[in-house]
Amino acid sequence: MGGDYYVSLEINRNATDADIKKAKKATYDKFGEEGLKRGIPSDLGVNGAWTEGYTFHGNPEKIFRSFFGGDNPFGDFYAEDGSDIDVGFGGLCGRGMRKQDAPIERDLHLALEDLFHGCTKKMKISRRVMNEDGYTSSIKDKILSINIKPGWRQGTRIIFEKEGDQGPNCIPADIIFVVQQKNHPRFSRQEHNLIYTYDIDLEKALTSFSMEIETLDGRLLNIPVNDIVHSNYTKVVPGEGMPQSADPSCRGDLIVKFHVKFPEKLSLKGKRLIKQALTL
Template structure:
């Protein structure tokens, strides 16, 4: 599977093939919990759940354990894939899934009081395989279908019981550790690699169509159930393609919202600007400021926040509901003239045009001190003057090697 072998683990064997459910699997308990038939529709299941959850909710005096059973049963039976697994393999078929309603409680303990053996409930699920899938922001916006070829290992023929370990997966060894002293140790069977059964494999090449839905997020998972390598006595695991969203040169994404940073000159900030961009679906947008609108360096808030405007409904499609879109935020950075000084004629014109010009202070240059500012870095704030370390070192030198106090001599 993309170069991966079969990751054998410590899984109990029951002597049955991985594709055959146990004969004594219980596939009715969840339906009985909700009080519906196995042929019940999703609507009937939801209706039964809503009725029972109101009666047994702990906040209304109901039994908490019963409420957990009802919630877990509904979560499994309302999901088509989980329901199909349960109908075929019982609770064992869904025990590896994330059933949040169980609150972390073991499903077998919840419904059978821990008295039912997991071994007789059906085959466990084999390990899943995760593969990263790099997706551009354009693909996440528009959706995309990618065809990927994978190679999986499948069992050839019928597995047979390992002759070395007799299907126990481990071999017991007796070792002498001293005169008259022996110890018994167990190790994985090398012949069957700890599976308890022997079989041969062959490679099978599959071409999977991976659908990237509109609005999918970074780290979202696209699952192909039962498509991982086959393992004796286990249901094949899943192949998961994990979305890895690539950075975009213009847009930054957070949820369904997009952010762009626009640098404008002081002239554009005061007199207006026009900006043409290409959106993720190749539409051309021309963003213009309103007549007389001023773009400020910062928002008029207590905190020093960048100046931001928003274009509603021009963000990403929402996952699961692509017709609802997020917003497009534009964060402005006002670029002041690069020169450190302006010509006198330009200054005179700006004083006439711009509001709130400077008011000259009246003073006598012979009586006050005129000073001028220099460029600085705010990160140096607090580091001026003599450093504390050097002062303490100076004081230490005075204490150890400085001049001794003069003593007065009396006659």
């Protein structure tokens, strides 16, 4: 053969399109680009579909154009709608891109005070990283810092891109932390508002009183209530709720709900006095 290399490339006229594509893929799977450079013996045909030799003159791109109809050897292996399909080339898929591992999600449990003030949480992860030789790997720890912004809500997602296990034939997974708000002993939360339930007896419900509520930042609010407290009554204190993450200077409201404790029993005299008071 001298300095020339030969690759059987001419297609039998009687072969179907499916036969042609199958033969093309089988040839490239077996020999790859190096096979095109070094040459494939002409007797390695596929069911007689390859008949004549092709002389290689040192231009693999030209070979690809002739062999596959373009510079991309994967061009025939797309779905009919144009999307990528997995052809199983050593972890490669579609147009030759590596697959990324599925995201890894972990809950991040935060106290309501953390979401009110904002804070920094440091999370230690252990992951597999590739060594310098590019073939072996080892387990190493890494610290991820999460800057919690005031006003973040339940379900907020913090994404660390490609911080998962490394491998020679994959893109590391993204690590995602999902905010989960811990239960608070005094407050519950609705969007940017804080809800507080205050216990009072029937006497206070029917007369005026004042109440003290400690806020999440340690202040003591003194709130007067001059209305009659009924079952659906609420007291709204503007601007004493949660900060908004887009603008922490803007805050929701504190909404106070009431639980009225009724006496378990009354004496005859007590009932008479109540009747007299309610008829005034």
